[in-house]
Structure formats: structure tokens, C-alpha cells
Amino acid sequence: MKRGAALGLRHLAYIAIAFVFVLPLWWAIVSSLRPNSEVFADLFPFTPKALIPVPFSLEAYSGILDQGFGLIIANTLLVAVVTVIAGIVVNGAAGFAFALFDFKGKGLVLAFVIVSFMLPFEAIALPLYSVTLQLGWVDNIAALIVPSVANGLAVFLFYQFFRQVPSDYLEAAQIDGATWFDILWRIYVPLSIPTCISAGLLLFVFQWEAFLWPLLAMPSQQFKVIQVGMAAFQQQYQTFWNQLFAVAVVTALIPIVLLLPLQRYYVQGLSSAGIKG
Amino acid sequence: MTTRRTPVFFAVLCLAPALLGLVVFRLYPIALAVSDSLFNVVRGDTIFVGIGNYLALAADTTFWKSLQVTLWFNLLMNPIQIALALGLALLYVQKFRGITLYRVLFLIPIGVSLPTAVIIWRIMLTPDGLVNGLLNVAGLPAQPWLTSEGLALYSIIAIATWKGISYWMIFIVGGLQNISPEIYDAARIDGARAWQRLVYITVPLLRPTLLFVLVADVSINFLLFAPIFMLTQGGPADSTNVLMYEAYKSGFIFGDMGRAMAIIVVLVLLLLLIVGLQFRLLSRRTEAAS
Numbered sequence: 267m268k269r270g271a272a273l274g275l276r277h278l279a280y281i282a283i284a285f286v287f288v289l290p291l292w293w294a295i296v297s298s299l300r301p302n303s304e305v306f307a308d309l310f311p312f313t314p315k316a317l318i319p320v321p322f323s324l325e326a327y328s329g330i331l332d333q334g335f336g337l338i339i340a341n342t343l344l345v346a347v348v349t350v351i352a353g354i355v356v357n358g359a360a361g362f363a364f365a366l367f368d369f370k371g372k373g374l375v376l377a378f379v380i381v382s383f384m385l386p387f388e389a390i391a392l393p394l395y396s397v398t399l400q401l402g403w404v405d406n407i408a409a410l411i412v413p414s415v416a417n418g419l420a421v422f423l424f425y426q427f428f429r430q431v432p433s434d435y436l437e438a439a440q441i442d443g444a445t446w447f448d449i450l451w452r453i454y455v456p457l458s459i460p461t462c463i464s465a466g467l468l469l470f471v472f473q474w475e476a477f478l479w480p481l482l483a484m485p486s487q488q489f490k491v492i493q494v495g496m497a498a499f500q501q502q503y504q505t506f507w508n509q510l511f512a513v514a515v516v517t518a519l520i521p522i523v524l525l526l527p528l529q530r531y532y533v534q535g536l537s538s539a540g541i542k543g
Numbered sequence: 544m545t546t547r548r549t550p551v552f553f554a555v556l557c558l559a560p561a562l563l564g565l566v567v568f569r570l571y572p573i574a575l576a577v578s579d580s581l582f583n584v585v586r587g588d589t590i591f592v593g594i595g596n597y598l599a600l601a602a603d604t605t606f607w608k609s610l611q612v613t614l615w616f617n618l619l620m621n622p623i624q625i626a627l628a629l630g631l632a633l634l635y636v637q638k639f640r641g642i643t644l645y646r647v648l649f650l651i652p653i654g655v656s657l658p659t660a661v662i663i664w665r666i667m668l669t670p671d672g673l674v675n676g677l678l679n680v681a682g683l684p685a686q687p688w689l690t691s692e693g694l695a696l697y698s699i700i701a702i703a704t705w706k707g708i709s710y711w712m713i714f715i716v717g718g719l720q721n722i723s724p725e726i727y728d729a730a731r732i733d734g735a736r737a738w739q740r741l742v743y744i745t746v747p748l749l750r751p752t753l754l755f756v757l758v759a760d761v762s763i764n765f766l767l768f769a770p771i772f773m774l775t776q777g778g779p780a781d782s783t784n785v786l787m788y789e790a791y792k793s794g795f796i797f798g799d800m801g802r803a804m805a806i807i808v809v810l811v812l813l814l815l816l817i818v819g820l821q822f823r824l825l826s827r828r829t830e831a832a833s
Contacts, residue, residue: 279634280634280645283631283634284649287649287651287652288648290660290664290667293673294663297666305666306671306672309671309673309675310676310679311676312679356560356564357561359556359557359561362557363553363554363557369549375562379562384758385762385811388767388768388787389573389762389766389807389810390576392576392790392791393572393576393807394572396575396579396800397567397568397575413567416560416561416562416564418565475656475658477657478768478769478772481772482795493769496662497769497773500665501773510666511662511666513662517656517658518654518655522654525653525654526654529650533713533717536713536714537713
């Protein structure tokens with residue numbers, strides 16, 4: 267009897283906390299499925315009806331398509347996917363070299379790589395604008411992609427992984443006379459697929475969530491990415507509540523759909539960073 | 544193994560793109576911030592002013608007010624986030640039937656970007672929004688969450704905390720899983736209560752993880768931008784005007800890049816100072832404890 271009560275209490279506590287996390291997203295989903303005039307219905311006085319999508323309407327979603335959010339999402343996916351592919355190649359190669367080769371000053375260079383990811387991107391966003399100005403990349407999509415490709419955390423993830431690959435593989439390949447490129451491509455790359463996924467997810471989420479940088483680098487907003495497009499939409503159409511919710515829901519759902527099945531890799535990538543620190 | 548020779552050309556080929564990228568887009572901007580902060584642009588001409596921009600900041604009441612807001616904001620938000628993330632992590636690692644569902648729900652805010660969280664919460668916090676509706680059920684009066692000088696900063700802290708703690712929880716969960724269960728078993732046999740196990744075993748053994756989370760959390764929150772840009776633009780009455788926003792306003796609204804860069808340099812130096820202090824204070828205590 268007493269145990270049952272304790273069990274019930276425990277579930278109650280977990281439900282209360284989960285409720286705080288779920289409620290905003292749930293209300294956003296529900297409200298995005300209502301006509302705009304009904305978003306604030308049932309709140310004063312509050313009735314549980316506020317938390318079900320009745321009356322039901324998809325007008326918000328067709329509305330955001332008319333506002334050009336299809337293109338904005340495609341833009342963001344383009345930026346993110348190119349960054350992920352280039353990032354895996356560039357950072358993977360660097361991680362490989364750090365793990366397998368010794369050279370003078372390696373410790374120092376590696377320390378620089380690690381420090382570079384401890385300093386948040388926001389700290390350099392404003393001066394990075396000056397760099398972009400010097401390169402003539404303002405309002406150019408290159409400004410969104412190129413500075414984000416080299417990533418200290420991704421280099422570090424690959425370095426950590428490649429370092430623990432047994433050297434037997436390497437020695438056998440060298441006896442067979444394989445070139446270094448073959449060794450990297452045929453042996454190390456296939457082994458490192460989980461690390462590629464971890465690093466790829468980190469880069470994808472970084473680009474999907476980028477806000478300050480695209481805001482600065484694309485002043486004319488000819489090429490919009492999702493977070494900035496959403497913020498601009500919010501400022502312009504303060505009272506299109508259901509469409510704002512629809513944009514927020516789509517913006518949240520795309521990475522969630524990607525992260526849910528690959529959650530393990532993402533968490534692994536993050537916690538490797540934590541262990542080092 | 545030891546006789547392996549470094550193929551120089553191949554190694555350089557592997558390292559060059561990443562290192563070049565980090566130097567041009569991470570290291571060089573820092574140098575540029577320092578040098579740009581020593582210049583002013585007057586009618587299209589760039590003039591060297593030395594430490595003029597820094598002297599101007601020292602005499603600038605807006606800057607000092609903004610610094611004060613930044614420090615207060617961080618002094619509140621970081622301990623709150625870490626305490627809540629620790630609590631959440633302790634709940635996350637419990638084992639009982641049905642925990643898997645709760646775990647997934649705890650992780651939801653990780654998939655939600657900060658601007659998305661801001662949009663949803665802004666509508667939740669409007670005068671006739673969901674939060675005031677729920678307050679009304681409890682018999683409490685509606686609050687002007689984002690438009691009052693006294694509340695706006697705390698609303699922003701709440702939103703950033705809602706979004707942030709699941710993320711920090713992941714690191715702490717990783718740390719908790721590294722603590723061997725035998726230590727807890729031994730403590731239980733010795734009759735240690737749950738809170739004693741937390742204070743005397745979990746927290747000391749978790750210290751390296753907590754230090755990492757603290758440093759990383761402070762670094763992010765010190766430079767927090769999106770919620771202020773989207774919700775209050777520093778207002779009302781500069782009550783949410785953190786230095787990061789003040790720098791943005793200076794450079795990209797008023798076109799005063801020299802002042803903007805000087806603020807960024809001060810902000811990053813301050814951050815380094817705080818992080819350095821945290822390392823000294825917290826890692827020393829680890830030595831003493833062990």
C-alpha cells in the first residue's frame with residue numbers, strides 16, 4: 267500500500283516536470299492547427315479545450331508556404347548539408363593526421379584546435395563580419411558555409427576516434443604496400459562511420475540553429491535561412507499567431523525527426539567534448 | 544609502430560584545410576577585433592584613435608549599466624541552470640518502469656532552437672496568453688511578462704533556462720554514469736541517507752563534469768543574443784540591454800564599429816577572467832578533496 271503511494275508520487279513528480287517541457291511545444295502544435303482567431307480562445311477562463319486542436323484548420327501551414335517558408339527551409343537545408351559534407355571531409359582528414367602522425371609543435375596546434383571550440387561563435391561573430399567584408403562575401407552564401415566548415419570539436423572527435431584504432435590494421439596495410447590515401451579511405455573511413463554521424467549531426471544542428479551569424483552576414487536577406495526568416499516574420503506579422511506557431515513547429519520538428527533515431531550518436535559527440543573539458 | 548615515418552606531403556594535405564579555416568575564421572577575427580577597436584570611422588575615413596574607444600566606454604553610463612545587467616543576468620542564470628540540470632540528471636538516471644518515456648520528454652527542448660523557443664514563449668507570455676490563463680485558474684493576476692522593467696529580464700532567464708537545461712543535463716548524465724555503483728552500495732551499507740550520498744559522493748565525484756558544464760554554460764550565456772534581439776531589443780528602459788546586444792546595436796544599427804569591437808574585446812576578456820577564476824577555484828578544491 268505504502269509502496270504504491272510512493273510509486274504514484276514518483277510518477278506525479280515526473281509527469282509534472284515533463285509537462286513543463288512538453289506544454290509549450292504541445293500548445294504550439296495545437297495552436298498551429300487552429301484558425302488564427304481561435305488561438306487565444308479557451309484561455310480566459312482557461313479550459314482544457316485550449317489544449318486540443320478544435321476547431322481544426324490547416325490554414326496556418328498553407329499560409330507559411332505562401333510566405334515563402336518552403337524556399338527558406340530548402341535554403342537552410344542546402345547550407346546545412348553542404349557544411350556537413352565538407353565538414354566531415356575537412357575535419358576528418360585533420361583528425362586522422364593528428365592521430366597518426368607526429369610532428370613538431372603538435373601539442374600546441376592541438377591545444378589551439380581545442381580552445382577554438384571552447385570559445386563560442388558569438389564572441390567572434392562581429393569581427394567575423396569584418397573578415398567577410400574583406401573577402402567580399404557579404405550577402406554571399408559562401409559566408410554562411412565556409413566559416414563553419416572547419417570545426418575544432420569535429421576535428422577533436424575524429425582525433426579521439428582514430429587514435430584508438432588498433433595499429434595492426436595500419437601495419438598490415440603498409441606491408442601490403444597501400445598508399446596513405448588508401449589506408450585512410452579503405453580502412454579508417456569505413457570504421458569511423460559512427461564518428462562521421464556524430465560530427466555531421468553537430469554541424470547540422472549548428473547550421474540549423476545559426477541565428478546571429480546569418481543575421482549579420484546576409485544584411486539584404488535575399489537568401490534567407492530559417493532562424494532569421496522566422497525572427498523577421500515574427501517582427502513583421504506579430505499577430506499571425508497560428509502561422510508563427512506553424513513556423514516554430516516546422517523549425518523544431520525537422521531537427522527532432524533527424525535527432526530522434528540518431529540521438530545516441532549526437533549525445534556521444536557531445537559527451538566526448540565534456541570528458542575532455 | 545615507432546619506425547613509422549610521417550609522410551609530410553600527405554599530412555599537410557590532411558591538416559591544411561581545417562587549420563586554415565580555424566586560423567582565418569576563428570583566430571584572425573579575434574586579432575581583427577582588437578585592431579578594429581583602435582580605430583574610428585568618421586565620414587568614411589578610418590582614423591587611428593588608440594585606446595580612445597576604451598576611454599570613451601569607461602566614461603559611458605550606458606556601457607556601465609549594460610555591464611551591470613550582463614553580470615546580474617549571468618549571476619542568476621548560470622547557477623539556476625546548473626542546479627536544475629543536475630536535478631534533472633538525477634531524475635533521468637533513475638531506473639523504473641516507464642522511465643524511457645520520461646527520458647524522451649526531458650530531451651525535447653534540445654531539438655528546439657533558441658529562436659523557436661523564443662517565438663513560442665513570446666506568445667505564451669502575451670498578456671492574454673497561456674501562462675496568464677493558467678495563473679488565472681490559480682486565482683493569480685495576469686503579469687506583463689515581457690513589457691515590464693521588473694520582469695522582462697527574468698522572463699528571458701526563464702526561457703533560456705527552459706531551452707538550456709536538457710542540453711546541460713546530457714553532460715551531467717554522462718558524468719553520473721561514470722561513477723561506479725559500488726561506491727553507492729558501500730555508502731548505503733554504512734547507512735548514508737539519500738541526501739548524504741548526493742552531497743558527499745555524487746557532487747564531489749561529479750566536480751570535473753560540473754566544472755565543464757559551468758564554464759561552457761557561462762560562455763554561452765555571457766554572449767546570449769537571440770532572445771534579447773527578438774523579445775525586448777534591450778528594453779524596457781535598458782533593463783535587458785546586455786553587452787552583447789549593446790555591441791550589436793553599436794556596430795550594426797549606429798554604424799560605430801570601433802565602439803562595437805571595443806565592447807566585444809572587453810566582453811571576451813571578462814569572460815576569460817571569469818572562466819579562469821572558475822578553473823582556479825573549482826579545480827583546487829578537487830585537489831583538496833582527493
